[in-house]
Amino acid sequence: MADTENEDRTERASEKRLQEAREKGEVPRSRDLSGAMVVLAGISMLLSGGADMYAHVRRIYGLGLGYSREALFSDHLMGRVFHLVAGEMLSLLMPIFGATLLAAVGSSVLIGGLNFSSEALIPKFERLDPIAGLGRLFALNGLIELGKSLLKVLFIGCALVLLLRHDEAAVMATGNGAIGAGVGEALTLVAHAGLIFAVVLGVIGGIDAAWQRFDFERKHRMSKQEVKDEHKDTEGNPQLKGRIRQMQHQMARRRMIQEVPKADVVVVNPTHFAVALRYDDARMRAPRVVAKGVDVMAQQIRLVADAHRIPLVEAPPLARALYATTELGHEIPAALYVAVAQILAYVYQLKQAVKNGGPAPTVPKPDVDPELQGRYRQP
Secondary structure (H helix, E strand, O other): OOOHHHHHOOOOOOOHHHHHHOOOOOOOOOOOHHHHHHHHHHHHHHHHHHHHHHHHHHHHHHHHHHOOHHHHHOOOOOHHHHHHHHHHHHHHHHHHHHHHHHHHHHHHHHHHOOOOOOOOOOOOOOOOOOHHHHHHHHHHHHHHHHHHHHHHHHHHHHHHHHHHHHHHHHHHHOOOOOOHHHHHHHHHHHHHHHHHHHHHHHHHHHHHHHHHHHHHHHOOOOOHHHHHHHHHHOOHHHHHHHHHHHHHHHHHHHHHHHHHHOOOOEEEEEOEEEEEEEEOOOOOOOOOEEEEEEEEEHHHHHHHHHHOOOOOOOHHHHHHHHHHHHHOOOOOOOHHHHHHHHHHHHHHHHHHHHOOOOOOOOOOOOOOOOHHHHHHOOO
């Protein structure tokens, strides 16, 4: 069953899935690479500062062996010696501690990045289950860890044995010369052994780091269905989003229709276009489009305009140009000022004629640049 699930997980993990893993404290880590960098940092400090360290060691031994008669009978001897020894030990070890700490943090950041998870600090009591522990031991990761441990023992052991065989004469001669020279030779031998240990462990750690990244990505792969479900959760259900957009369009249409009775004129194409204009010279710089539509919506605008006795003026080129160039609620462009002014003047004259019983004015036919009609331009 688990194999079937893994076979279905063919998609790379999404950023959301990886972020959830980081919040749980799951990031790729390589203990072997971290150990190699820590050892290498410590050995580097030992090799670069060997002379200073030797001086600190000599002073520590000197503090323990050289006392005057007066100092031996002093009540403050132990405190003074402890204080001096502690200072020498800090001077001796702080560079090594600092370098190894920096290497430990840097190696973790190098592979999985800087990450802190409070969830990872919560104890998981299911890990105390011995049956589950045996299962993990004989699982793929357990066998890989066992193989790596055996390889480390084999390679590091062989490398150290070869080093000792190579430096066997120097090791045997350390006790024959002066103490200082013997201590220096011993420290050099330890540094060389540590350097070889770090190099071998670093090679194994590099391979392990590549495996850990691959294994991390493999564990967090997603099935196609999981990708779809996550997309729905993130972006929203397409059906629901479509329904929301539909409701928004309906509300916008209702608001637009409610503005038609406030219009001064509706410019129409006999069958397809209708654009309602309103102009208040005290508050507007230019006439504004308060409603517009094509086909069914245009028919609805005309019906509302008729019901509220808003003048309908047929000017097909102007209706198409207004629809193409002006968004709802915006003022008309300057290129259409003259054409719309002619329509508004006609409406004013028409109202005066109806009021005074005079003859109806001639319906204007404004000249409109065909380019302003955009894709609605008639051939």
